[in-house]
Amino acid sequence: MINILIVGAGRGGTALLRAFRDLASVHVVGIADVDPNAPGFVLARSLGVPTGQRYEAFFDGSVGTVQVVIEATGQAEVFKEIQERRPKGTTLIPGAVANLMMRLLLEKEELIRQLTVSRQELGAVLNSTYDAMIAVNSEGVITLFNPAAEQLSGKVAGEMVGRRACEVIPNSRLHIVLETGVPELNQLQEFHATTRILTNRVPMRDGQGNLVGALAVFRDITEIQKMAEEVTDLKEIQLLLQSIIHSTQDAISVVDTEGRGILINPAYTRLTGLREEEVIGKPADVDIAEGESMHLQVLKTRKPVRGVPMKVGPYRKEVLVNVAPIVVDGELKGSVGIVHDISEIENLTKELNQAKQLIRKLEAKYQFEDIIGSSNEMLMAIEQARKAAETPATVLLRGESGTGKELFAHAIHNASERRYSQFIRVNCAAISESLLESELFGYEEGAFTGAKRGGKKGLFEEASGGTIFLDEIGELSMSMQAKILRVLQEKEILRVGGAKATPVNARVIAATNVNLERAIQQGTFREDLYYRLNVLPIIIPPLRYRKEDIPAIGLRLIHKYNQEYGRGVEQISPLAVGKLIEYQWPGNVRELENAIGRAMINMKFTETVMEPHHLILYGHQAPGSGGTATQPVAWVAETVEDADLPQTGELRSLDEVVGEAERLYITRVLRQTNGNKTEAAKRLGIAVRSLYYKLEKYGIQS
Numbered sequence: 134m135i136n137i138l139i140v141g142a143g144r145g146g147t148a149l150l151r152a153f154r155d156l157a158s159v160h161v162v163g164i165a166d167v168d169p170n171a172p173g174f175v176l177a178r179s180l181g182v183p184t185g186q187r188y189e190a191f192f193d194g195s196v197g198t199v200q201v202v203i204e205a206t207g208q209a210e211v212f213k214e215i216q217e218r219r220p221k222g223t224t225l226i227p228g229a230v231a232n233l234m235m236r237l238l239l240e241k242e243e244l245i246r247q248l249t250v251s252r253q254e255l256g257a258v259l260n261s262t263y264d265a266m267i268a269v270n271s272e273g274v275i276t277l278f279n280p281a282a283e284q285l286s287g288k289v290a291g292e293m294v295g296r297r298a299c300e301v302i303p304n305s306r307l308h309i310v311l312e313t314g315v316p317e318l319n320q321l322q323e324f325h326a327t328t329r330i331l332t333n334r335v336p337m338r339d340g341q342g343n344l345v346g347a348l349a350v351f352r353d354i355t356e357i358q359k360m361a362e363e364v365t366d367l368k369e370i371q372l373l374l375q376s377i378i379h380s381t382q383d384a385i386s387v388v389d390t391e392g393r394g395i396l397i398n399p400a401y402t403r404l405t406g407l408r409e410e411e412v413i414g415k416p417a418d419v420d421i422a423e424g425e426s427m428h429l430q431v432l433k434t435r436k437p438v439r440g441v442p443m444k445v446g447p448y449r450k451e452v453l454v455n456v457a458p459i460v461v462d463g464e465l466k467g468s469v470g471i472v473h474d475i476s477e478i479e480n481l482t483k484e485l486n487q488a489k490q491l492i493r494k495l496e497a498k499y500q501f502e503d504i505i506g507s508s509n510e511m512l513m514a515i516e517q518a519r520k521a522a523e524t525p526a527t528v529l530l531r532g533e534s535g536t537g538k539e540l541f542a543h544a545i546h547n548a549s550e551r552r553y554s555q556f557i558r559v560n561c562a563a564i565s566e567s568l569l570e571s572e573l574f575g576y577e578e579g580a581f582t583g584a585k586r587g588g589k590k591g592l593f594e595e596a597s598g599g600t601i602f603l604d605e606i607g608e609l610s611m612s613m614q615a616k617i618l619r620v621l622q623e624k625e626i627l628r629v630g631g632a633k634a635t636p637v638n639a640r641v642i643a644a645t646n647v648n649l650e651r652a653i654q655q656g657t658f659r660e661d662l663y664y665r666l667n668v669l670p671i672i673i674p675p676l677r678y679r680k681e682d683i684p685a686i687g688l689r690l691i692h693k694y695n696q697e698y699g700r701g702v703e704q705i706s707p708l709a710v711g712k713l714i715e716y717q718w719p720g721n722v723r724e725l726e727n728a729i730g731r732a733m734i735n736m737k738f739t740e741t742v743m744e745p746h747h748l749i750l751y752g753h754q755a756p757g758s759g760g761t762a763t764q765p766v767a768w769v770a771e772t773v774e775d776a777d778l779p780q781t782g783e784l785r786s787l788d789e790v791v792g793e794a795e796r797l798y799i800t801r802v803l804r805q806t807n808g809n810k811t812e813a814a815k816r817l818g819i820a821v822r823s824l825y826y827k828l829e830k831y832g833i834q835s
């Protein structure tokens with residue numbers, strides 16, 4: 134602080150006094166002038182600065198030791214006088230110089246003030262920032278080590294400032310930045326394995342570009358990274374929820390605590406016809422159906438409401454509504470409603486039932502109208518079958534292979550009360566005995582290796598309420614016959630591996646081409662089962678006994694194949710009809726079917742009338758017989774030709790020769806039956822199972 138005396142209270146002195154008032158480094162001890170009316174006196178008095186008419190009065194030290202005297206009168210004689218009389222050690226300067234000094238001082242003080250403020254601000258920033266900061270000067274000596282740096286490094290600023298960074302914190306790399314002058318930006322650093330640090334190191338330069346130090350800023354981004362990951366997770370969850378809400382078929386609506394709509398999904402709009410602009414932000418005072426909004430009820434009671442049936446939307450669709458309060462940390466936040474459209478389910482159930490019925494219908498695809506025949510024998514069989522359809526009794530269909538037994542079974546089922554339930558056909562000859570048992574009666578879990586978990590229903594159970602068609606029943610083994618008898622008697626089945634009987638209500642239609650009476654005599658068919666089956670026997674005569682049916686069946690078949698093959702055959706010529714009637718039809722209607730089918734393939738596209746040369750018949754023609762045969766004709770086909778046999782010179786064993794003959798003959802019969810094994814077995818007089826065995830033995834492809 135400099136003690137100043139201003140001499141001269143005129144304009145110059147007054148201006149200095151006013152300026153010095155604001156300078157901290159200057160103390161004005163007084164102002165003196167010979168003129169007591171000068172304006173400086175007035176200002177001095179208002180500022181409390183001592184005044185005097187003569188300057189000498191201030192040199193006695195009463196108001197402080199004067200160090201500098203400013204001569205502000207601008208009079209040379211006054212300057213000279215003061216120069217002579219001033220005490221030793223005081224400095225005398227003219228007013229003009231003082232003015233300049235005053236300006237410089239003012240500027241300096243302002244700069245200092247600003248610097249102080251900046252320093253304080255910087256200090257506050259450095260102390261409060263979470264970023265650790267370390268600075269070094271051009272010597273590499275630490276000049277700044279803020280509290281965050283202390284926390285991160287575990288070192289105290291007092292011990293660090295003043296020491297060389299390369300010695301105490303070499304991994305700060307500040308000495309390297311200082312050396313190279315190249316900044317190192319956004320460097321990732323692992324710290325204590327758990328902390329991730331992002332570092333920026335920059336060189337510091339003065340106004341001239343000289344390197345004056347370096348600064349390192351370390352930012353702990355562990356938390357930020359965690360938060361970023363959490364935000365990413367949250368975003369994913371949000372997107373997931375959004376897509377669930379948007380894609381679900383259930384209509385969703387959410388309201389806030391006031392009952393104002395805050396969310397609906399597209400299904401809601403589809404179901405209710407209400408769009409977002411009609412719902413979002415709008416009060417839910419009326420519900421999508423009539424009455425008070427269920428959202429409001431739930432907000433009032435805070436209790437969920439479940440499964441309320443309603444009819445909503447322009448189409449009055451049947452829905453079930455569930456509404457629940459949304460409570461977060463014990464606080465009610467709103468309510469969410471889910472509207473489940475059950476009209477769809479009802480429609481689907483209906484469609485499913487229709488489809489099921491259709492499938493069942495398809496399973497039993499023929500009706501009585503599909504049975505062609507006006508012969509007395511056929512009319513009688515149809516009449517019996519129609520009657521049988523009206524009762525639940527067991528039916529036994531008897532007739533040679535291909536006579537239409539299965540056709541009759543379908544027709545009976547479809548004309549019976551059971552027509553909307555299952556029709557299941559089982560070919561008793563085609564399946565091995567053990568498999569047949571589990572197929573027919575089902576099995577319990579663990580009944581045998583490979584048994585399904587939870588067991589399996591048998592066909593009798595499947596057909597419960599419907600019809601089970603046991604084809605080729607004459608081929609059953611004695612033990613299976615006993616089991617079938619039990620079902621017919623007790624109306625219950627025992628699953629394989631099971632101990633408890635299950636009641637079944639399946640109507641049995643059995644079919645056979647075996648002479649059961651002879652089989653009983655031979656001991657291969659149970660008499661008691663025969664009586665159980667023979668409640669309503671229907672005998673379907675072979676085609677050769679009802680040749681008058683041939684033209685009508687032939688035409689029906691032509692019609693069928695026209696549709697299948699896209700042909701336009703219209704009739705069978707009288708000569709061709711004659712050829713058909715002449716033939717004995719050992720394979721019955723099935724063989725006729727094949728013959729007509731083959732003939733149509735032989736016909737040109739332009740031909741519309743079937744002629745004899747189109748018909749290729751494999752079996753024997755009944756010599757000379759043109760009409761109806763009255764006696765059953767044994768239809769054993771050709772014998773092995775002599776030429777087929779190996780020559781004796783080849784010295785083959787009898788077994789080999791017999792085997793070869795067997796192979797040839799089976800192949801030929803199969804060709805005649807168009808690969809129909811049941812029919813082939815019949816012609817060969819062996820069981821179908823034996824035929825399968827022989828086919829395998831001789832490697833015959835069928």
Ligand SMILES: Nc1ncnc2c1ncn2[C@@H]1O[C@H](COP(=O)(O)OP(=O)(O)OP(=O)(O)O)[C@@H](O)[C@H]1O
Nearest residue numbers: 503504505506534535536537538539540722723811
């Ligand atoms: N009267 C008929 N009218 C029209 N088509 C018939 C007639 N009889 C049989 N068919 C047809 O002949 C073919 C053989 O009939 P189906 O399979 O019912 O005979 P099947 O006696 O059960 O033979 P198999 O004993 O070999 O099982 C079937 O395509 C059937 O539609």
